[in-house]
Amino acid sequence: MSTSQMILGMQLGNGFGTHGAAWRGTGVDPANYADFDAHVRYAQAAERGKFAFLFLPDFLAYKADGMQEAPMLTLEPVLTLAAIARATERIGLVATGSTTFNEPYNLARQFKALDVMSHGRAGWNAVTTSDPASAANFGQEIAPRPQRYQRAHESIQITQALWGSWQQDAWIKDKANAQFIDPAKINAVNLQGEYVASRGPLPIPPSEQGQPVIFSAGGGANGLEIAGRYASAVIGAVFTIEEARAQREAVREAARKAGRNPDEVKFIAGVMPAIGATKRAAVDRRVALGDRAAVALVPYLGSMLGLALDESQLDEPLRSAQLERAQPSPFDPRAPRALEVAREGWTLREVLAHGVIDYHPTPVGPASVTADHMQQWFEAGACDGFWVSIDVYEDGIDTFVDEVIPLLQQRGLYHEDYEGSTLREHLGAPAQYGLDTRLANPAQ
Secondary structure, three states, rough: OOOOOOOEEEEEEOOOOOOHHHOOOOOOHHHHHOOOHHHHHHHHHHHHHHOOEEEEOOOOOOOOOOOOOOOOOOOOOHHHHHHHHOOOOOOOEEEEEEEEOOOOOHHHHHHHHHHHOOOOOOOEEEOOOOOOHHHHOOOOOOOOOHHHHHHHHHHHHHHHHHHEEEEEOOOEEEEOOOOEOOOOOOOOEEEEEEEEEOOOOOOOOOOEOOOOOOOOOOHHHHHHHHHHHHOOEEEEEOOOOOHHHHHHHHHHHHHHHHOOOOHHOOEEEEOOEEOOOOHHHHHHHHHHHOOHHHHHHHHHHHHOOOOOOOOOOOOOOOOHHHHHHOOOOOOOOOOHHHHHOOOOOOOOOHHHHHOOOOOOOEEEEEEEHHHHHHHHHHOOOOEEEEOOOOOOHHHHHHHHHHHHHHHHHHHHOOOOOOOOOOOHHHHOOOOOOOOOOOOOOOOO
8 A cells, every 4th residue: 555645534424424303314213223124235335435344333322312413323343344244245344343342362352253254354343331321231340451451462462362372374274184173273262351351262353354453543642652552543532733743643653662663653633524515515515414412512612712692692693792702712722723713704593513622623615624723633653544534424425435536546545446455455454363462561
C-alpha cells in the first residue's frame, strides 16, 4: 500500500446511522435495528467503496431515551460481523470487546473464529470499561483505573498467546496416514496474571492473516500505552489538525517506547460528513432529522458559547449583543467551530444541524467539502486515514461512496481497488502470530 494514500474505515451501529434521529429518516425501516440483512446491505455498500474496514463500537448497557432516539449500537458486534463475513469478500471486520468483562479465552475464541470465517479480515478493538451501569449487568462494580488497565494488558497478551497456541504448520490433514494434526505443535500457554489467566491451547488454526489485528480507541496515558504496545490502528477523537497531529505523534512515540516501528501504528481520525447538493441542502437535511432533538441541545450550545440560551430562540440567529459577548468554551474543543458557524448568521437550529456537537468534525455541503477536509488533514500529517460516521446509512453510505470516494481517487489520495485480501494487508500491518516477542510480558 502506498504511504500517500489514506485508509478508510466506516462506523457501523444500530442499522440506522449515527444521527440520533436516523431511525425516523426518509426511507429508513425502523425494524433495521434487528435486521441483520440491513447491516449486510450497508457493509456491501462500504465494500463497494473499497473501505479497509468496518468498525463496530460497543457498550454493555442500555443507553437511549426510548422515545426520540433508538439505541446507537448493534445487537451484538461479533455476531453482526459473522453475518457480514458471509456476504462480503474483502472489507475488514473490527468489533469492540471489553477486557474488563470478558475472559481472555472467550475473546481469543470469538475473534479468531471470526478471523478464520472471514479469511483473515477480523480485528479486535480492545477496550476497558468504566461505566457503572455496564458493571451492574455483570453483577460487579467498576475497579480502579490501574486495575482495569493491568487486566487489559494481561488480557491482550494472553489472548495473543492463545491465538498462537495452534502453530501455523500444525494442521497436517493427512488422510492417507490418518494424521489430522501434529499434537506437538498445539501447545498450552500457561499464563497467569494478577487478574486473568489461561492454560490453553486454543483449538483454532491460523487464518490467511495469521491472527486478528488489534485496534485501540482509548485515550490518556494508559490508553496510549495499550496502543503503543499492541495496536496496529488507533481510532482517534480530534477536532483540529493541531490536536490530531499531537495525538498521532503521541501514539507513534508510545510505539517507539514499546520497541516497535511507529509506522506500524496507523492513526485514524473521525469524520461525520453532512452531504448535500449545496450547503443549504445539507443543512436542511440535518434540520429535518433533528427537529425534536435540537430543543434539548440549545442549553448545551449556550454553554459552549458562554451564553444563556433556551429554545425560545431556536429558529433565530444570535443577536448582535449575544455575538459580542460570545466566547468559545475552553473546556470543549468543538466550541470555536460552533461560534464560527453562529457568526455566519444561521439560526440556532441550523447551527446545531452543522454538527457542532457531533463527536467528530462535520464538513457540511457538497461532496467536495468533505473531500477537501479529508485531503487537508491527510496532507497535513494529521492522520493516516479516517473512520467515516454516516448520519443515515440508508442513503448516506451510497452518497459517500458515489460522490466523495471518486474525488479522493481523482486526487490520488485513495486506492482504486483493494491491493490485498486481509485486514492486515489493508492497514499495511506487519505479520504477527502469537505474542509480539519484542514486548515485555507483564502477564507472567
